[in-house]
Amino acid sequence: MKRARVIATHRTPDRPAVRVATGDRVTLGERDTDWPHFVWATLASGLGGWIPAAMFDAERGAATALDDYDTRELDAEAGETLVLHHEMADWWWAENVLGKAGWVPARNLELIDER
Structure with missing residues (x-):
């Protein structure tokens, strides 16, 4: 198991938070400018969130x-181990x-070498 500081x-x-399940239909909008692998996905309920574009069968719409x-x-928190x-x-x-x-950006973490 990996750990990080x-x-x-x-x-x-x-x-x-937004949850999608395999097969859910969504509407895809713009890509995130800070996180280009993410696209804004809107569920039928109207809730939306940033989700990796690779999770979908289309690029937009x-x-x-x-x-x-x-x-x-x-x-x-800085200094915490996860x-x-x-x-x-x-x-x-x-x-x-x-x-x-939950999700934490990799740029906020330093992998701990546990050898």
């Missing part, structure tokens, strides 16, 4: 989710010592 504090955005994805992010589960589009799905999990 948080080198820059990360705060979750002030919007609800009507699209279908190819896999499950949750946009939940994790608040992380367990890393998997990486996607320069973000890590991470877990803190309290068992809370």
